[in-house]
Amino acid sequence: MTTDSWLFQQVDLLIQGPLRLLDPFEQAIFRARLEEHWSDVIRPLRHLYGQHPDFETWLVKFLHIIAQNYAHRPHDLRLLDIKRAARPDWFQESRMIGYVCYTDRFADTLTGVRKKIPYLNELGVTYLHLMPLLKPRPRPNDGGYAVADYRQVDPRLGTMDDLSQLAVELRQNGISLCVDLVCNHTAKEHEWAQKALAGDPVYQNYYFMFPDRTLPDQYERTLREIFPESAPGSFTWYPEAERWVWTTFHEYQWDLNYQNPAVFAEMLDIMLFLANQGVEILRLDAVAFMWKRMGTDCENLPEAHYLLQAFRALSRVAAPALLLKAEAIVPPPQLVPYLGQGEATNKECEIAYHNVLMVMLWSALAERKVNLATYALGKMPRIPSGCAWVTYVRCHDDIGWAVTEEDAAAVGLNGFLHRAFLSDFYSGRFPHTFARGATFQFNPKTGDRRISGTLASLAGLEVALEQKDWRAVDLAVRRILLLHSMIFVYGGIPLIYMGDELGLLNDYSYQDDPSRVGDNRWMHRPFMDWERAGERLDWQSVTGRIFQGLVRLVQARKRTSVLHAETAVTPVWTHNEHVLGLLRHGPRGRLLALANFTEHVQTVPRYRLLELGFSGELHNCLNGRLLDAWSDIQLEPYESLWLVHPEQLHSA
Numbered sequence: 001m002t003t004d005s006w007l008f009q010q011v012d013l014l015i016q017g018p019l020r021l022l023d024p025f026e027q028a029i030f031r032a033r034l035e036e037h038w039s040d041v042i043r044p045l046r047h048l049y050g051q052h053p054d055f056e057t058w059l060v061k062f063l064h065i066i067a068q069n070y071a072h073r074p075h076d077l078r079l080l081d082i083k084r085a086a087r088p089d090w091f092q093e094s095r096m097i098g099y100v101c102y103t104d105r106f107a108d109t110l111t112g113v114r115k116k117i118p119y120l121n122e123l124g125v126t127y128l129h130l131m132p133l134l135k136p137r138p139r140p141n142d143g144g145y146a147v148a149d150y151r152q153v154d155p156r157l158g159t160m161d162d163l164s165q166l167a168v169e170l171r172q173n174g175i176s177l178c179v180d181l182v183c184n185h186t187a188k189e190h191e192w193a194q195k196a197l198a199g200d201p202v203y204q205n206y207y208f209m210f211p212d213r214t215l216p217d218q219y220e221r222t223l224r225e226i227f228p229e230s231a232p233g234s235f236t237w238y239p240e241a242e243r244w245v246w247t248t249f250h251e252y253q254w255d256l257n258y259q260n261p262a263v264f265a266e267m268l269d270i271m272l273f274l275a276n277q278g279v280e281i282l283r284l285d286a287v288a289f290m291w292k293r294m295g296t297d298c299e300n301l302p303e304a305h306y307l308l309q310a311f312r313a314l315s316r317v318a319a320p321a322l323l324l325k326a327e328a329i330v331p332p333p334q335l336v337p338y339l340g341q342g343e344a345t346n347k348e349c350e351i352a353y354h355n356v357l358m359v360m361l362w363s364a365l366a367e368r369k370v371n372l373a374t375y376a377l378g379k380m381p382r383i384p385s386g387c388a389w390v391t392y393v394r395c396h397d398d399i400g401w402a403v404t405e406e407d408a409a410a411v412g413l414n415g416f417l418h419r420a421f422l423s424d425f426y427s428g429r430f431p432h433t434f435a436r437g438a439t440f441q442f443n444p445k446t447g448d449r450r451i452s453g454t455l456a457s458l459a460g461l462e463v464a465l466e467q468k469d470w471r472a473v474d475l476a477v478r479r480i481l482l483l484h485s486m487i488f489v490y491g492g493i494p495l496i497y498m499g500d501e502l503g504l505l506n507d508y509s510y511q512d513d514p515s516r517v518g519d520n521r522w523m524h525r526p527f528m529d530w531e532r533a534g535e536r537l538d539w540q541s542v543t544g545r546i547f548q549g550l551v552r553l554v555q556a557r558k559r560t561s562v563l564h565a566e567t568a569v570t571p572v573w574t575h576n577e578h579v580l581g582l583l584r585h586g587p588r589g590r591l592l593a594l595a596n597f598t599e600h601v602q603t604v605p606r607y608r609l610l611e612l613g614f615s616g617e618l619h620n621c622l623n624g625r626l627l628d629a630w631s632d633i634q635l636e637p638y639e640s641l642w643l644v645h646p647e648q649l650h651s652a
């Protein structure tokens with residue numbers, strides 16, 4: 001079974017079936033792509049479903065789904081498939097700049113977003129992630145991460161047609177659209193869940209349902225609680241169905257059972273349906289949880305990776321322009337495999353969130369020391385050449401301190417105490433902290449505390465403005481720009497989180513909304529302040545300083561082609577524990593970023609630069625200035641430098 005001749009026979013059947021209306025040349029393209037990707041399709045699927053009695057029938061079903069979606073792919077997107085294949089590293093280039101926002105909080109509706117394209121252009125955005133926008137259950141719905149219908153847009157935001165039109169218009173403006181696909185769970189209001197609740201065994205098998213606590217109790221022995229305060233435990237009892245249902249997150253979010261190939265088939269079809277609407281990047285939510293096995297924490301299991309590899313290989317046939325982005329907020333050793341390793345190199349997700357970098361930046365800022373960041377980032381394995389990180393400072397979620405015991409110990413810290421320090425610091429409890437944030441989900445069993453708060457408030461702007469302390473305001477602005485400088489230079493697609501470009505502070509109004517009050521992540525999901533945005537060109541204003549500073553960073557990154565994601569990044573010791581050094585090196589050239597994580601002037605000795613291969617006069621890409629060839633390097637409070645040899649500029 002599944003020999004070459006089997007495959008040829010299947011393609012012939014597809015040509016008589018879903019592909020029959022296509023031009024023979026288009027049919028031939030499908031055949032060629034399928035043959036090209038077949039080994040990548042079959043390898044993960046064998047691991048996942050090879051033991052299934054109807055494996056072959058399911059394979060035929062999966063092929064049918066990709067053929068059907070290929071047949072329905074609109075012409076402009078077929079053209080995009082060709083363009084992307086001609087320039088496969090398009091998303092790795094230094095011109096990539098992402099922006100993330102809630103449709104309603106940014107511009108009310110999808111049509112509203114179209115009107116804001118000039119604003120995005122002004123910032124230099126080339127990638128737009130609109131937060132969950134498929135039809136959710138009524139609130140509370142975890143900010144849209146509880147989807148009731150994957151084929152409809154949230155009616156408050158618009159229609160599927162509005163989404164496709166927006167995608168076209170964004171693309172005409174050089175912006176790729178990214179949308180969430182909440183693939184680990186559905187809302188309990190989803191049709192499948194409703195049928196399961198009503199007792200339909202076919203749909204009960206779409207989820208994990210148990211008649212009593214025997215298995216749930218066994219599983220829970222090794223499971224981690226994600227929302228220990230607001231949604232403790234991982235199972236919920238539904239008297240209607242007399243079943244315990246697996247609910248990793250909230251009670252209303254039901255985990256899908258991917259051990260059932262029917263679930264894989266449904267999600268594949270949805271994925272390609274969205275790709276055919278013009279979505280270029282799918283943010284796959286909570287992928288770490290997609291496979292469960294008794295006796296494990298049911299996170300990051302090998303099968304979760306096979307699922308992603310199978311999705312990728314199959315989507316490469318039907319919609320090759322589509323990129324998959326892994327959202328796995330896990331510690332360093334578990335994170336890198338989402339970009340594909342071993343035989344899956346360049347065959348899993350193309351992009352993944354670099355939560356470790358995010359955590360290390362906040363850690364260095366609180367501690368005013370870069371030892372942990374240098375060590376932990378330096379230890380991370382290199383990612384495959386065809387992949388890129390998605391780098392970010394803040395997002396819609398809390399900050400969880402992904403610091404391992406080993407990494408902490410290696411730089412003389414105690415992991416538990418350091419994480420506790422960070423939580424104290426950013427919740428505002430630590431004496432003389434500049435930050436103002438809040439604790440999210442204290443877990444008394446582990447002592448774990450995560451953090452909520454906007455970038456500006458966590459970086460000190462809220463306290464400084466309140467105290468009318470203008471020096472502190474200046475430092476906060478510098479911190480905001482420093483963190484952005486780091487995510488811009490590190491490598492990958494940097495994301496600007498809506499409002500951070502204006503320094504928006506914590507929004508406490510969620511406390512007046514009964515459907516939000518239990519979730520303080522709403523504190524850092526403010527409404528866009530368009531009045532404030534009106535001040536962005538005024539250099540005297542705090543807003544103007546942040547916005548203009550950010551735009552300058554964006555422009556510097558775009559000019560600096562060595563920052564392509566393929567250029568390796570290595571943290572280097574600078575002989576000053578307050579200054580982070582990041583060396584980018586590869587065929588495109590070499591760049592040394594230095595960043596002062598303190599409010600004092602810092603010096604990096606010149607001999608250290610010589611050791612790193614940076615001799616003579618150096619050009620700072622951030623301001624175009626030349627540094628002389630002999631003095632030690634001075635960095636102003638929170639200043640960063642992106643240094644290259646001037647010759648590199650002329651050769652580029």
Ligand code: OTU
Pocket residue numbers: 142143145182226249285286287288327328329330396397398
């Ligand atoms: C994601 O986050 C989303 O980003 C959250 O907004 C959702 O609430 C959640 O999924 C459920 O849909 O636990 O605290 O390792 O950490 O997927 C956030 C991954 C989360 C998880 C991450 C999850």
